[in-house]
Amino acid sequence: MAFRGGSLLVLLVLAAAAVASGESERLDLVPAAPGASMAERSRADRLRYAYITDRLASNRGGTRRAAAEVGASAVSLPVSSGAYAGTGQYFVKFLVGTPANEFALVADTGSDLTWVKCHGTGAGGASPPGRVFRPADSMSWVPIPCSSDTCKLDVPFSLANCSAPASPCPYDYRYKEGSAGARGVVGTDTATISLPGGKMAQLQDVVVSCSSTHGGQSFQAADGVLSLGNSKISFASRAAARFGGSFSYCLVDHLAPRDATGYLAFGPGPIVPKNRTPAAQTPLLLDPKMPFYGVKVEAIHVAGKALDIPAAVWDAAKNGGAILDSGTTLTVLATPAYKAVVAALTTHLAGVPTVAFPPFEHCYNWTARRPGAPEIPKLAVQFAWSVRLEPPAKSYVIDVKPGVKCIGVQEGEWPGLSVIGNIMQQEHLWEFDLKNQVVRFKQSTCTR
Ligand SMILES: *[C@@H]1O[C@H](CO)[C@@H](O)[C@H](O)[C@H]1NC(C)=O
Numbered sequence: 001m002a003f004r005g006g007s008l009l010v011l012l013v014l015a016a017a018a019v020a021s022g023e024s025e026r027l028d029l030v031p032a033a034p035g036a037s038m039a040e041r042s043r044a045d046r047l048r049y050a051y052i053t054d055r056l057a058s059n060r061g062g063t064r065r066a067a068a069e070v071g072a073s074a075v076s077l078p079v080s081s082g083a084y085a086g087t088g089q090y091f092v093k094f095l096v097g098t099p100a101n102e103f104a105l106v107a108d109t110g111s112d113l114t115w116v117k118c119h120g121t122g123a124g125g126a127s128p129p130g131r132v133f134r135p136a137d138s139m140s141w142v143p144i145p146c147s148s149d150t151c152k153l154d155v156p157f158s159l160a161n162c163s164a165p166a167s168p169c170p171y172d173y174r175y176k177e178g179s180a181g182a183r184g185v186v187g188t189d190t191a192t193i194s195l196p197g198g199k200m201a202q203l204q205d206v207v208v209s210c211s212s213t214h215g216g217q218s219f220q221a222a223d224g225v226l227s228l229g230n231s232k233i234s235f236a237s238r239a240a241a242r243f244g245g246s247f248s249y250c251l252v253d254h255l256a257p258r259d260a261t262g263y264l265a266f267g268p269g270p271i272v273p274k275n276r277t278p279a280a281q282t283p284l285l286l287d288p289k290m291p292f293y294g295v296k297v298e299a300i301h302v303a304g305k306a307l308d309i310p311a312a313v314w315d316a317a318k319n320g321g322a323i324l325d326s327g328t329t330l331t332v333l334a335t336p337a338y339k340a341v342v343a344a345l346t347t348h349l350a351g352v353p354t355v356a357f358p359p360f361e362h363c364y365n366w367t368a369r370r371p372g373a374p375e376i377p378k379l380a381v382q383f384a385w386s387v388r389l390e391p392p393a394k395s396y397v398i399d400v401k402p403g404v405k406c407i408g409v410q411e412g413e414w415p416g417l418s419v420i421g422n423i424m425q426q427e428h429l430w431e432f433d434l435k436n437q438v439v440r441f442k443q444s445t446c447t448r
């Protein structure tokens with residue numbers, strides 16, 4: 001198949017009657033592994049946090065680092081780090097190629113590259129077990145040449161090696177500990193998403209990377225990653241551009257039964273036009289070189305009282321700041337914020353018997369809690385424009401097993417980033433309006 005490097009940024013929707021009428025496109029979002037223990041999720045989040053901070057650090061270093069230049073020890077990968085996938089994340093059904101093959105992908109706002117487990121790319125490596133994408137069998141697959149700007153500038157961790165200009169764009173993500181990584185080539189193909197009512201919409205020339213080697217045992221449940229990050233080549237920005245500039249998701253309770261699903265929608269969310277209660281909105285802080293969705297936190301309140309947290313913690317210019325991340329389970333707070341939140345919550349819960357439940361630091365035996373003992377105080381995160389996220393108590397004092405609740409935030413680094421994870425976002429509808437650079441949110445049961 002011929003290269004079409006120049007035309008790959010064209011999006012076309014073939015079967016989109018619903019789109020023309022201004023409706024948005026919705027896909028089911030299913031909690032990936034309801035059975036995964038909170039301890040597993042917590043471990044996975046640690047790796048995730050390492051990836052995010054590494055990526056930020058490499059950005060601060062000035063130039064984008066290619067894996068080939070820094071060697072195996074340096075770069076962590078977005079989604080390819082099977083190390084953290086498949087435990088506390090949300091899956092979406094996604095069809096790639098012609099004829100279309102169905103894959104279960106992790107919906108990941110921290111990723112700029114969509115990838116699927118692959119076979120027969122010529123990139124080397126043994127073919128993984130389970131479902132794989134075979135680009136050679138897809139009539140619509142077009143490799144992106146390594147000499148193209150897309151390869152050189154937009155594909156994270158693309159290899160510097162491009163001896164023949166027409167050869168496919170190679171990339172190599174490796175995880176820090178060498179335990180996981182993904183290697184493969186990047187191309188474009190047709191993506192098909194199924195719409196409510198059985199309709200299908202096709203998007204052509206979607207950037208997909210074909211990952212022929214990847215590590216990480218826990219990645220077995222997922223066939224790859226759907227990139228919802230802010231990047232020219234991410235699926236989110238491409239689909240959002242086509243469907244009105246925004247995408248949204250609603251995450252059901254991570255402990256919800258298997259048949260409960262949230263959704264991922266492209267197009268103006270139900271938040272804006274159809275709802276009488278206005279959604280809260282706050283600016284999205286976007287960095288062209290990073291896929292992450294930054295938000296400006298102004299304060300955290302516990303039981304109505306603003307906690308004493310230095311302003312620098314929320315200031316990206318001072319190596320603080322916060323992002324919203326669908327791929328992190330437990331919220332990570334930079335040390336000063338973590339300490340303040342934990343101090344406030346433990347003070348309020350002082351009358352409840354504690355119990356050890358590592359890796360969590362503060363857990364309570366809720367069965368042994370006496371009647372009249374203190375309730376979980378309300379926590380609110382205040383964002384710029386003075387809007388507040390008021391998550392349900394179960395989103396920050398979480399059920400780790402029957403009768404046991406733990407403070408479900410983890411300590412990050414300081415200086416360092418804070419990450420608002422998916423448990424803190426659950427039972428809310430989040431609309432990422434990329435066009436206007438705002439994020440809107442509102443409480444929701446995620447039913448349609
Ligand atoms: C570039 O890639 C080719 C094909 O994989 C390989 O044979 C060659 O050794 C690589 N060159 C460098 C400088 O890494």
Ligand SMILES: *[C@@H]1O[C@H](CO)[C@@H](O)[C@H](O)[C@H]1NC(C)=O
Pocket residue numbers: 355365366367368403404
């Ligand atoms: C919680 O307390 C109850 C009653 O005192 C006790 O039976 C139970 O074993 C405790 N649970 C844990 C996890 O320690």
